[in-house]
Amino acid sequence: MKPFVCFSLLFMTLMFNSLVTQAQLDPDKVCHIENGQLIFTLNLKWSEKEKKEVSKLFDLDSTLIAQVYSGKSVIVSGNETWKVKKIQGTLVELSKSVQSKADKSIRMNDLLLVVENWMNFAGNTASTTTVYGINNFEVANAFTYSQNKALFYLPANKTAQRVYISGTFNNWSTTQTPMKMMGNGWMVELKLNPGKYAYKFIVDGRWTTDPSNKLRERGDAGAYNSVVYCYNHVFELKGHKDARKVVVTGNFYGWNPRGFPMQPTADGWSLPMYLRDGTYAYKFLVDNEWMTDPANPAVRKDADGNLNSFIGIGESYLFKLDGYTTAKKVVLTGSFNAWDEVELVMDKTPKGWQFPYVIAAGNYEYKFIVDGKWMIDPANPFITGSGNFQNSFIALKANHIFELNKYPDARTVILAGSFNNWNEDGYKMVKEGGKWIWPIYLQPGKYTYKFIVDGTWILDPADKLYDQNEYGTNNSVLWVEPSN
Structure with a gap:
């Protein structure tokens, strides 16, 4: 398979099947180009269905993939030689040169223009899970940040013709953000919100980490990326x-x-x-x-x-408890503060109690402690657990709502999935307007789930995507895409 044919077929396949494959397999994390190598990152735990999906999406010979899973380190397929390398855990890299001896006219910049349509193909998604960060640059002016303006500087490379910066801030675009030659190096100013960003430079078509930045980490595709923090x-x-x-x-x-x-x-x-x-x-x-x-x-x-x-x-969220005006002390506690029983003493109001608290986007359980007695939030219908072990639940900045439009006469409907360790006493869905709902905040990625209707496990009838499970009963699949 010649490189140009490979990428042409890849581009057409990706465009033709975008509505189908995007929800089933994340191509961003499977394929990238680095140092003249076309690299596929494969997971040895993938099912046969997922292997076939990769084969179809990237126009890879199924026998080639089969040899990877058989444990071979060098594979000859036609006129091409592929190398297999284990990188971490169950992940392996399948790679070959993108510029074969048979076609030296293919340039890296041409390939980058073709793969521009795979968004975020090179690395990490924007992180919301990182708690803190401090930069570590060897050159003081290699990066500066002020008033939401980030200035990146790549010294030297005076003979380069084109330099781009690519990262989580532009969905790993290969041509969207060119840098300008300024004095003894290349420079670009970007408008960025506070946060963590992964990035690389593309110098005349070749990817490179930032030589002035000591912070690096492996991206989703297995290669190292530079990491920078915009302070707040x-x-x-x-x-x-x-x-x-x-x-x-x-x-x-x-x-x-x-x-x-x-x-x-x-x-x-x-x-x-x-x-x-x-x-x-x-x-x-x-x-x-x-x-x-x-x-x-x-x-x-x-x-x-x-x-x-x-x-x-x-931003702060205002927790409120109406009533209990004769109580001497009310404490807010939950998973957001390790269930500390003394820290968050609520403020008394004419109608009850309240406490403003700043929490990151996510899913949290909480309770009130009224004069030493624990209680769930009577105004919140969303509850986890059962019996005497119930907690109120809140999804801050929820980005998905699970819905079950059928079974209006069911007594209870539970949502269980990979996001809550398949807890059968976990998320008790709430009936609203004849359907069952559960709002939730989920990081970008793939999730599997099922509904439990009056004790019976069922697939989501509105979701056509599913994965096989060890019981042969399948699980529904949800893909959460990164927010722009």
């Missing part, structure tokens, strides 16, 4: 200019006393960093002496009675 918070401590060392630590770092070293400034100490949306407890260690932030009035006790400073990054 600065820890500052005024004074203590005679201290030898000042660090900051908190629940975002597991209260590691080593902490993150702060840098001396004209009037004290400072450390910019990225923090995911959420509420964080923190303290400073000044020459190994713990102290709260004197400039931050938000100080609360933890479960052990220690005072900590608190900050909230992002």
